[in-house]
Amino acid sequence: GAGVSQSPRYKVAKRGQDVALRCDPISGHVSLFWYQQALGQGPEFLTYFQNEAQLDKSGLPSDRFFAERPEGSVSTLKIQRTQQEDSAVYLCASSLGLGNTIYFGEGSWLTVV
Amino acid sequence: QKEVEQDPGPLSVPEGAIVSLNCTYSNSAFQYFMWYRQYSRKGPELLMYTYSSGNKEDGRFTAQVDKSSKYISLFIRDSQPSDSATYLCAMSAGDGNKLVFGAGTILRVKS
Numbered sequence: 395g396a397g398v399s400q401s402p403r404y405k406v407a408k409r410g411q412d413v414a415l416r417c418d419p420i421s422g423h424v425s426l427f428w429y430q431q432a433l434g435q436g437p438e439f440l441t442y443f444q445n446e447a448q449l450d451k452s453g454l455p456s457d458r459f460f461a462e463r464p465e466g467s468v469s470t471l472k473i474q475r476t477q478q479e480d481s482a483v484y485l486c487a488s489s490l491g492l493g494n495t496i497y498f499g500e501g502s503w504l505t506v507v
Numbered sequence: 508q509k510e511v512e513q514d515p516g517p518l519s520v521p522e523g524a525i526v527s528l529n530c531t532y533s534n535s536a537f538q539y540f541m542w543y544r545q546y547s548r549k550g551p552e553l554l555m556y557t558y559s560s561g562n563k564e565d566g567r568f569t570a571q572v573d574k575s576s577k578y579i580s581l582f583i584r585d586s587q588p589s590d591s592a593t594y595l596c597a598m599s600a601g602d603g604n605k606l607v608f609g610a611g612t613i614l615r616v617k618s
Contacts (some may be wrong), residue, residue: 398550425604434515436595436608437551450605485550492604493539498550 398499415471415502419488429485476506513609526583530596537598545593586616
């Protein structure tokens with residue numbers, strides 16, 4: 395596709411429910427990132443993939459958060475046993491590689507009730 | 508203290524004004540500096556990308572980086588109502604990948 399595509403755009407989850415957020419990066423982009431953006435704040439880094447390898451997961455807030463990119467293209471961010479503090483926009487981004495422009499998707503808006 | 512500080516505003520200006528947006532940072536390892544624009548319920552859109560110190564101009568937008576002062580700026584000339592958005596500064600160290608963002612400044616341009 396022309397841009398980074400994320401689904402679902404909006405998700406309401408009950409506390410304790412597991413959620414999965416999908417990201418389709420721009421075709422040919424080897425680098426893929428997940429960011430979390432709380433209301434009124436800038437995005438915060440969660441994790442980074444180069445192809446299928448997860449090279450940095452230092453930003454994942456707890457072991458309830460898990461990301462994968464098994465074939466080096468589509469990525470899934472999974473949040474287990476969701477808590478209210480997980481409510482945020484989850485942004486996926488991709489780039490051609492090191493030092494190249496990073497393009498963001500429109501985000502998945504997660505509300506935990 | 509956050510690595511990147513940015514005044515959240517809101518900043519309200521009349522149409523046609525020159526807008527100045529700024530960020531300060533504490534990590535001297537940052538070498539890549541970016542400005543993103545984010546409209547409501549949309550993802551961030553890259554406006555300007557600068558490596559190291561200096562100025563860069565693109566149309567109505569000028570980005571300045573002063574590494575000695577750990578201070579970056581974005582200037583918008585002849586501001587338009589369509590420029591109303593949140594402006595995020597972002598920066599990264601040598602690997603150019605992991606971005607650290609400011610909190611964003613809300614800009615409102617009134618016609």
